[in-house]
Amino acid sequence: MEKKNKKDSKEEISIKIDYEDIDVADIMGQIKRKIAKEAEKPSPGESLKEEPALTPPSPPQFQEEPDMEEEEVSGFKKKAKRILLKLMKPFTPLIKLMILPVHEQILETMRHLHQTNKRLDFIHAKLERRGDEIYSSLTNRLDEAIPALHERIDKLSEALSSRINKDFEKTNKKIGQVSQTINKRMNVLFADLAKTMEYTKLLHSLSHNMVVEFSKLKIEEENLKNKTRIMEKDFEFLGKREKALEKLILK
Amino acid sequence: MKIAFVVQRYGLEINGGAELHCRWVAEHMKKYCEVEVLTTRAYDYITWKNHYPKGEEVVNNIPVKRFSVTRTRNPERFGRIQNHILENEHKEGDELKWLEEEGPLSLSLIRYIKDHQDDYDYFIFFSYRYYHSYWGIHTVPHKSILVPTAEHDPIIHLKIFKNLFRKPQAFIYNSFEERKMIHTLSQNEHVLGDVVGVGTEIPSQYSGEQFRRKYQIRGDYIIYIGRIDENKGCHQLFDYFLRFKEEIASDIKLVLVGSTVLKIPSHPDIFYLGFLPEEDKFNGLDGAVILAMPSFYESLSMVTLEAWALQKPVLANGQCRVLKGQCLRSNGGLFYENYQEFKEALRLLLSLPELRLAMGGNAHKYFKENYTWEVIENKYLSILNQLKESK
Numbered sequence: 087m088e089k090k091n092k093k094d095s096k097e098e099i100s101i102k103i104d105y106e107d108i109d110v111a112d113i114m115g116q117i118k119r120k121i122a123k124e125a126e127k128p129s130p131g132e133s134l135k136e137e138p139a140l141t142p143p144s145p146p147q148f149q150e151e152p153d154m155e156e157e158e159v160s161g162f163k164k165k166a167k168r169i170l171l172k173l174m175k176p177f178t179p180l181i182k183l184m185i186l187p188v189h190e191q192i193l194e195t196m197r198h199l200h201q202t203n204k205r206l207d208f209i210h211a212k213l214e215r216r217g218d219e220i221y222s223s224l225t226n227r228l229d230e231a232i233p234a235l236h237e238r239i240d241k242l243s244e245a246l247s248s249r250i251n252k253d254f255e256k257t258n259k260k261i262g263q264v265s266q267t268i269n270k271r272m273n274v275l276f277a278d279l280a281k282t283m284e285y286t287k288l289l290h291s292l293s294h295n296m297v298v299e300f301s302k303l304k305i306e307e308e309n310l311k312n313k314t315r316i317m318e319k320d321f322e323f324l325g326k327r328e329k330a331l332e333k334l335i336l337k
Numbered sequence: 338m339k340i341a342f343v344v345q346r347y348g349l350e351i352n353g354g355a356e357l358h359c360r361w362v363a364e365h366m367k368k369y370c371e372v373e374v375l376t377t378r379a380y381d382y383i384t385w386k387n388h389y390p391k392g393e394e395v396v397n398n399i400p401v402k403r404f405s406v407t408r409t410r411n412p413e414r415f416g417r418i419q420n421h422i423l424e425n426e427h428k429e430g431d432e433l434k435w436l437e438e439e440g441p442l443s444l445s446l447i448r449y450i451k452d453h454q455d456d457y458d459y460f461i462f463f464s465y466r467y468y469h470s471y472w473g474i475h476t477v478p479h480k481s482i483l484v485p486t487a488e489h490d491p492i493i494h495l496k497i498f499k500n501l502f503r504k505p506q507a508f509i510y511n512s513f514e515e516r517k518m519i520h521t522l523s524q525n526e527h528v529l530g531d532v533v534g535v536g537t538e539i540p541s542q543y544s545g546e547q548f549r550r551k552y553q554i555r556g557d558y559i560i561y562i563g564r565i566d567e568n569k570g571c572h573q574l575f576d577y578f579l580r581f582k583e584e585i586a587s588d589i590k591l592v593l594v595g596s597t598v599l600k601i602p603s604h605p606d607i608f609y610l611g612f613l614p615e616e617d618k619f620n621g622l623d624g625a626v627i628l629a630m631p632s633f634y635e636s637l638s639m640v641t642l643e644a645w646a647l648q649k650p651v652l653a654n655g656q657c658r659v660l661k662g663q664c665l666r667s668n669g670g671l672f673y674e675n676y677q678e679f680k681e682a683l684r685l686l687l688s689l690p691e692l693r694l695a696m697g698g699n700a701h702k703y704f705k706e707n708y709t710w711e712v713i714e715n716k717y718l719s720i721l722n723q724l725k726e727s728k
Contacts, residue, residue: 118678
């Protein structure tokens with residue numbers, strides 16, 4: 087509904103543009119004129135839709151901004167103005183009070199405040215109305231949608247349970263086949279394992295016997311070495327004795 | 338020639354504002370003269386708390402001398418003093434007290450400038466509103482150049498600044514509007530000055546398509562890049578954009594890039610992406626149809642220049658004189674001062690691709706003529722040479 091009320095972004099482009107020589111000032115001038123023209127068109131609640139100019143979020147100005155566009159005054163004029171301003175300084179508050187359109191400004195402010203109040207009231211009423219509309223349309227849509235949703239959920243659950251049952255049977259069969267194959271394979275593996283265990287036992291006793299035999303041989307070797315050493319000593323002694331006896335005989 | 342750039346904060350982590358402006362200019366001027374940066378140890382611009390180590394360091398081949406901040410800023414007290422001077426009759430002493438609170442209060446920096454003024458040919462001060470610029474310029478007025486980075490905010494009307502603007506030897510303005518404002522305020526037309534601004538680094542490759550793929554954005558979008566803050570006009574932008582969406586049948590989306598201090602409205606066509614790396618930022622700009630620049634106060638919008646470098650038109654807040662002036666001079670963007678104008682301008686830009694194309698072309702031309710680094714460097718050199726000759 088709302089989409090229909092929206093303007094298309096390509097609608098109503100009535101700005102004349104020279105693409106060869108773009109002039110932003112001219113385009114902005116045309117935009118401003120177009121806005122002013124649209125604002126002049128009578129439409130319900132027009133005054134409430136008026137857009138106030140932007141104001142930057144800043145603290146109030148400490149000093150009034152001099153007009154940047156003002157033409158330069160001559161040195162003499164400046165000097166005279168300065169002297170006059172200096173002389174008038176003590177009376178400044180009084181002069182301001184007399185000159186400045188305070189009353190008009192208050193009235194103007196009141197008018198602005200009144201305008202703002204009207205705008206706020208309008209926006210408030212519009213928002214309330216819109217909120218009610220949205221709430222009722224949402225409730226209606228929900229009421230309409232709930233039975234259809236229930237039906238859809240029932241159908242979906244039926245379809246899902248039949249699908250699950252089919253899949254369950256298939257899966258059971260497959261599991262039976264796989265477990266048979268696994269059992270056969272396991273039996274073969276257990277037989278192999280028993281053989282391997284016997285073989286390991288035999289190897290163990292063989293290695294034990296070999297260790298015992300090697301130990302005996304080692305002891306025997308040590309005995310033989312000792313005997314050899316004793317015989318070498320005896321041989322040496324007998325040699326010395328032989329030399330001594332030879333000396334005695336020769337004498 | 339030896340030049341000191343004096344700025345409130347300095348570092349690679351500081352990625353915006355006058356500080357980044359200063360760093361870029363310092364790094365580019367390094368080619369032509371000996372450059373040094375004098376700054377504080379602060380990183381946080383709210384409190385000016387000492388963060389960086391004291392002494393000297395080198396940042397991107399630029400020697401940087403950091404001085405301690407004597408007293409941190411108390412935001413509450415500062416707000417109270419500022420409100421007082423903006424809303425009541427006051428004396429110059431009150432304004433100087435405000436300046437002390439504004440900070441960054443670094444007495445050692447001012448003392449250094451005073452003691453070592455003979456070591457430098459010129460001091461280029463950034464941002465008129467801070468303590469270092471005011472007292473630095475008063476310390477070495479005969480060697481001062483000011484880059485005011487002034488915005489159209491009430492503080493500029495303080496009496497102390499009226500006198501300050503007559504002290505430096507030269508001004509480097511960011512825009513014609515800024516120059517006009519300062520001339521009107523302080524009648525300092527006799528002081529040498531030029532509108533320069535700042536250049537910008539554009540990556541050699543960028544892709545809007547890559548951005549769309551990465552962040553899952555379909556269809557045309559407007560992009561806003563910057564701090565998401567009420568003072569930057571973001572609140573108004575959200576309001577106007579939502580009203581526009583309500584009134585006009587359009588698929589346009591709003592993409593927001595930057596850190597936020599505002600609550601962003603939840604709407605299917607508003608995408609908040611947070612702070613993005615430079616590569617993604619340029620990809621995002623490339624993919625956008627328009628850059629939205631809703632800020633009320635800008636002395637020079639760097640992101641606008643970046644958009645123009647990428648041939649993207651801008652929809653700016655016309656309440657900001659600088660942005661409005663830039664749009665009028667470049668013919669590279671439209672502006673608005675109320676919702677009706679926002680609506681019409683946006684409708685026009687969205688419905689006429691040929692207008693966007695033509696404006697993008699104008700913007701790019703304007704960027705090339707005024708904001709490439711070659712142009713900026715030459716303008717700085719010209720001011721320095723003029724000062725040298727007039728000595």
